[in-house]
Amino acid sequence: MPQHVVVVGAGVIGLSCALLLQEARYATTAGSRHPSLPPTSTAHRDHAHSLTTFAHMRRLHAAHPRTAGITFLKGIEYLERPGPEYLALSTPSPSGNPVARALPGFRLLDASEFPADGRVTWGCEYDTWCVNPMVYCAFLLRRFAHRGGRVVEREVRRPEEVFALGLGNGGKKNGPESSRGGEVVAVVNASGTGLVPDAEMTVTRGQTCLVAEECDATVTRQNADGSWTFCVPRGFEGGTVIGGTKELNNWDVEPSREVREELLRKFGETYPKILGEKGEMTVLRDIVGRRPTRNGGPRIEGEAVPGAGFVMHAYGLGGRGYELSWGVAEAVVEGVERHVKGGEAKL
Numbered sequence: 001m002p003q004h005v006v007v008v009g010a011g012v013i014g015l016s017c018a019l020l021l022q023e024a025r026y027a028t029t030a031g032s033r034h035p036s037l038p039p040t041s042t043a044h045r046d047h048a049h050s051l052t053t054f055a056h057m058r059r060l061h062a063a064h065p066r067t068a069g070i071t072f073l074k075g076i077e078y079l080e081r082p083g084p085e086y087l088a089l090s091t092p093s094p095s096g097n098p099v100a101r102a103l104p105g106f107r108l109l110d111a112s113e114f115p116a117d118g119r120v121t122w123g124c125e126y127d128t129w130c131v132n133p134m135v136y137c138a139f140l141l142r143r144f145a146h147r148g149g150r151v152v153e154r155e156v157r158r159p160e161e162v163f164a165l166g167l168g169n170g171g172k173k174n175g176p177e178s179s180r181g182g183e184v185v186a187v188v189n190a191s192g193t194g195l196v197p198d199a200e201m202t203v204t205r206g207q208t209c210l211v212a213e214e215c216d217a218t219v220t221r222q223n224a225d226g227s228w229t230f231c232v233p234r235g236f237e238g239g240t241v242i243g244g245t246k247e248l249n250n251w252d253v254e255p256s257r258e259v260r261e262e263l264l265r266k267f268g269e270t271y272p273k274i275l276g277e278k279g280e281m282t283v284l285r286d287i288v289g290r291r292p293t294r295n296g297g298p299r300i301e302g303e304a305v306p307g308a309g310f311v312m313h314a315y316g317l318g319g320r321g322y323e324l325s326w327g328v329a330e331a332v333v334e335g336v337e338r339h340v341k342g343g344e345a346k347l
């Protein structure tokens with residue numbers, strides 16, 4: 001009888017964890033309050049997770065170029081006031097800068113390639129990827145189900161509640177064990193905002209605007225006043241997300257028309273190529289999302305909950321859930337394995 005792991009949450013983190021747990025030969029159930037699909041578009045530990053994710057995305061894209069929802073393209077960064085970590089990238093050392101070396105296709109931009117307004121003082125480009133979240137998460141979910149994963153639509157109040165639901169026995173607490181079942185050895189808490197009392201959890205509101213134009217690069221500009229101007233092309237006929245605000249502790253779900261106009265104006269000035277012959281972008285809709293932000297960084301650690309069982313937390317990914325997803329999923333499998341084999345699971 002296989003050991004069973006239940007993943008709470010079917011966003012990008014829950015689905016990535018569920019797939020890697022399946023590969024590690026655990027019978028896996030993904031439970032979610034909603035049928036799935038994500039809410040929005042698209043330190044050292046984080047850096048490692050982003051490199052791991054890059055490698056996974058490259059493999060997935062190579063194997064499923066038309067169906068995974070992943071696009072490889074150039075990433076362009078413009079900074080009005082670069083900090084020392086960026087300036088260090090401009091100083092060639094004999095061995096080369098390790099950060100630049102880790103970024104495939106890295107190239108410093110010449111000042112002649114900066115936006116025409118004259119305020120950008122540093123820029124670079126590198127090879128990167130982006131996803132169409134609807135296509136990508138549907139792809140992950142299909143893959144999980146096709147490999148025998150079970151998906152349950154259910155709201156839980158706490159991750160540890162899952163131990164009492166009998167999901168390892170086909171959903172019946174005292175029922176016969178199904179062929180997919182077995183003892184629930186761990187619950188993965190990939191609920192985005194955590195589902196447990198955590199004083200460090202909050203949200204960062206993000207207002208963006210979806211336009212019909214397809215952009216040929218993902219562009220990010222850090223402005224001197226601390227604001228951001230960026231675009232994330234979705235690919236797969238999904239248009240481009242133009243952003244965006246980052247408002248800590250703001251829970252407002254209503255978009256502002258003035259903010260939309262400002263975002264479009266600033267991005268058009270930064271990357272006029274997107275305007276094409278028409279000279280303007282075609283607005284499809286405003287988007288307001290909440291990044292599940294945790295002061296001090298995401299919580300990725302195991303917890304033995306008295307009277308219940310082992311919970312592996314993987315929440316609070318803020319504005320980087322996609323970027324770090326496969327690195328987080330690998331850490332989660334490692335934590336579950338350590339618990340099952342009798343060790344610690346603090347990563």
Ligand SMILES: Cc1cc2nc3c(=O)[nH]c(=O)nc-3n(C[C@H](O)[C@H](O)[C@H](O)COP(=O)(O)OP(=O)(O)OC[C@H]3O[C@@H](n4cnc5c(N)ncnc54)[C@H](O)[C@@H]3O)c2cc1C
Nearest residue numbers: 009010011012013033156191192206289319320321322323
């Ligand atoms: C404007 C904006 C721009 C962004 N840009 C980027 C970007 O460029 N790059 C990037 O990497 N990330 C970006 N993000 C962040 C990214 O969207 C999140 O980090 C990511 O979606 C978090 O994924 P998750 O799986 O942890 O949580 P979620 O996607 O929130 O999934 C949580 C899951 O848990 C389930 N759940 C929650 N509570 C319960 C419950 N009580 N019972 C059962 N199930 C439950 C939900 O139904 C859902 O399936 C952006 C976000 C916003 C808002």
